[in-house]
Amino acid sequence: MEINEILKALDFSNIFWQVTTPLIFCLIDIVTGFIQALINKNVSSQKMRVGLLHKALLFILIIMGFIIEITFNLDYISKVICIYIIIMEGISILENFGKAGIKLKKLKEFFNIKEGKK
Numbered sequence: 391m392e393i394n395e396i397l398k399a400l401d402f403s404n405i406f407w408q409v410t411t412p413l414i415f416c417l418i419d420i421v422t423g424f425i426q427a428l429i430n431k432n433v434s435s436q437k438m439r440v441g442l443l444h445k446a447l448l449f450i451l452i453i454m455g456f457i458i459e460i461t462f463n464l465d466y467i468s469k470v471i472c473i474y475i476i477i478m479e480g481i482s483i484l485e486n487f488g489k490a491g492i493k494l495k496k497l498k499e500f501f502n503i504k505e506g507k508k
Contacts, residue, residue, distance in 0.1 A: 397466050400473055409452060412472045415479035416445045422486035429490045448475055 402408035423441060427433045452475070455468035481501055487494055 393466075397469060400469070402469065402472070408469065408472050412452060412475035412479065413449065415476050415483070416448060419479045419482045419486065420445065422483050422490070426486045426490035451475070 402411070420441065424433070424438070451471055452468065455471035458464065459467040484494055484497055484501065
């Protein structure tokens with residue numbers, strides 16, 4: 391399967407969802423990360439600050455993708471960035487579930503996720 395076919399298959403319904411979906415996944419990652427930190431009695435303002443700054447950088451990356459796409463008349467840069475962020479954040483969310491004690495063995499095997507440290 392060519393990359394163009396893959397990108398067409400993974401097409402977003404519209405630009406709103408292309409931007410909103412990775413941001414929602416980032417928000418869910420923040421919430422699940424905080425909950426698992428509470429469960430493990432490991433809440434750290436420094437970790438939260440760094441995590442939020444990383445999320446801000448991801449938002450900037452999405453904006454940069456759209457700028458590059460429009461500037462060079464490309465059809466896929468922002469889509470690839472958004473899909474990558476969704477996958478990355480989805481894996482992080484699953485890791486947070488594992489650290490919180492919710493074992494999702496089949497999903498972890500599918501995504502090849504290693505057990506997180508408590």
